[in-house]
Amino acid sequence: MLDLIKRTRSYRRFDNSRKLDVKFMSELIDAARLAQSAANAQPLRYVTVCGEEMCAKIYPELRWAGRLKDWDGPAESERPVAYVAVYADTQAPAVANPVVDSGISMQNMCLYAMEKGVGSCMIGNCMKKEINALLGIGERYNLLWVVAFGYPVENVVLTECTGDVAYYRDAEGNHFVPKYKSEDVLLGSL
Ligand SMILES: Cc1cc2nc3c(=O)[nH]c(=O)nc-3n(C[C@H](O)[C@H](O)[C@H](O)COP(=O)(O)O)c2cc1C
Structure with missing residues (x-):
């Protein structure tokens, strides 16, 4: 899944x-x-x-x-x-x-x-x-x-977000989508 x-x-x-x-x-x-x-x-x-x-x-x-x-x-x-x-x-x-x-x-x-x-x-x-x-x-x-x-x-690639959330393409047309890491979005884990 x-x-x-x-x-x-x-x-x-x-x-x-x-x-x-x-x-x-x-x-x-x-x-x-x-x-x-x-x-x-x-x-x-x-x-x-x-x-x-x-x-x-x-x-x-x-x-x-x-x-x-x-x-x-x-x-x-x-x-x-x-x-x-x-x-x-x-x-x-x-x-x-x-x-x-x-x-x-x-x-x-x-x-x-x-x-x-x-x-x-x-x-x-x-x-x-x-x-x-x-x-x-x-x-x-x-x-x-x-x-x-x-x-x-098209090739869509997930990347690790290092600040900028903007998606972008490279010269070959690959489409990159930055996503926050788990530790960036997890406020707590009790
Ligand atoms: C509620 C919603 C509205 C969106 N509207 C547009 C839109 O108008 N045009 C478009 O190209 N993409 C639209 N998107 C796609 C987002 O840009 C896309 O989800 C985001 O770039 C992250 O890429 P991912 O879906 O591959 O994770 C929309 C996505 C959502 C969830």
Whole structure:
């Protein structure tokens, strides 16, 4: 399991010729809907997209790797082949905690996908109004995140964080992600 967690990185370059089908998308939604939920209120709703045409329309509404200033996002042949839009139902009961719930449900999807060799990237920086219009979702539902999926074609490497948390790439395009060490994040161990 720890190995799967280590491999479940944010991937931003995919093999666009390897598509994902409706069955896989419904498996992702199973992984999402079975997640823990505050008060079991289950306030989240989803839209899946794996059709080529709609994927092409969603892509320009997403913002990739804000820290990589000289990179405009994946080339056409490396774009995601599927998306899951994660919504909060504004009519959910007050005890619901959609933001926390969505983190858990997205991680369930990402772990499930990675176990099948499919990479993912959670995206919060996106054009919500435009995406709602494309997906035909009205005001009752609040778009929280979009998760992108596809078979990765990039090498993502975990490194030890020595102060700067910014991810970076080397000249060969390897993507490095600095993570704090256990002793940096552990306030106590009694
Ligand atoms: C809530 C959330 C929102 C994110 N939004 C974006 C985004 O808008 N664009 C993007 O390229 N990456 C986004 N990411 C991916 C992070 O940049 C990524 O998790 C971070 O660089 C660490 O890399 P790792 O996921 O491989 O550990 C997001 C991640 C999370 C958890």
